[in-house]
Amino acid sequence: MSSPCGPEYAPAGDVGAALMVIDSQLKAIYDGRTKPDPEQQELVAQFTESLGPEGVEDMLDGVCTLIYMFMQWLRMTYEDHDKDVIEYVVPSLVASMRxxxxxxxxxxxxxxxxxxxxxxxxxxxxxxRKQYGEWTGAEMNPLEATAFLLAEHINRIADDRDFATRLITGVLTGVEES
Structure with a gap:
């Protein structure tokens, strides 16, 4: 039975912009920066402001699409080892968030x-998420952090700091070509 929350009904949003933000954060962490780079934060803020309200909504949908794609890849990966993605991913990410x-x-x-x-x-x-109303300002950092933590989890599994980014860019390239 189909759900009204099925991915076939969801807008993909601006996955490229969302991936750019997550990838820049991954690179900053991997480069050993423990404090936010003010210049990078300013560039991201300027970029986000330039999007306008519809663009921001597209980027939010893009981050959710990343979360969906990352969780689907993780689901398939864990199932290959007879493990459940919810059991193995959600508790560790929640612990990280805490x-x-x-x-x-x-x-x-x-x-x-x-x-x-x-x-x-x-x-x-x-x-x-939209079942519960509009996004709140207090959810923006946690949403971004959730996508970041998923990408980092995937990179650790793959033992490759760029794997999550390549995974998504590969899918985006395939969609553009078809």
Missing amino acids: MMPKSIRPEAIPTMAGLLVAGGTGLSPSLW
């Missing part, structure tokens, strides 16, 4: 866990 109280307020964690479960069970994280 260790980030400046970026992720505790009340946002259940929503982010819900996005992970939605993506891992084949539902659109974006449509799942």
Whole structure:
């Protein structure tokens, strides 16, 4: 039975812009930067402001699409080892989120866990979240952190710092070619 939260009903959003933000954060962490780079933060802020309201909505949908795609890749990977993606990914990411109280307020964690479960069970994280109203400002950092943590988890599994980014760019390239 089809769900109204099925990915076939969800807008993909601006996956490229979302991936650019997540990839720049991954590179900063891998380069050993522990404090945010003010210049990088300013560039991201300028970019986000240039998008306008519709562009920001597209980028939010793009981040949710990343979460969906990452969770689907993880689901297939864990199933190859007879493991459940929800059991193995969600608790560790929630534990990581709990260790980030400046970026992720505790009340946002259940929503982010819900996005992970939605993506891992084949539902659109974006449509799942929209059932509960509009995004809030307090959810922006946690949403970005959730996509970042998933990408980093994938990179660790693959033992390749660029694997998650290449995974998505490969899919985007395939879509453009077809």
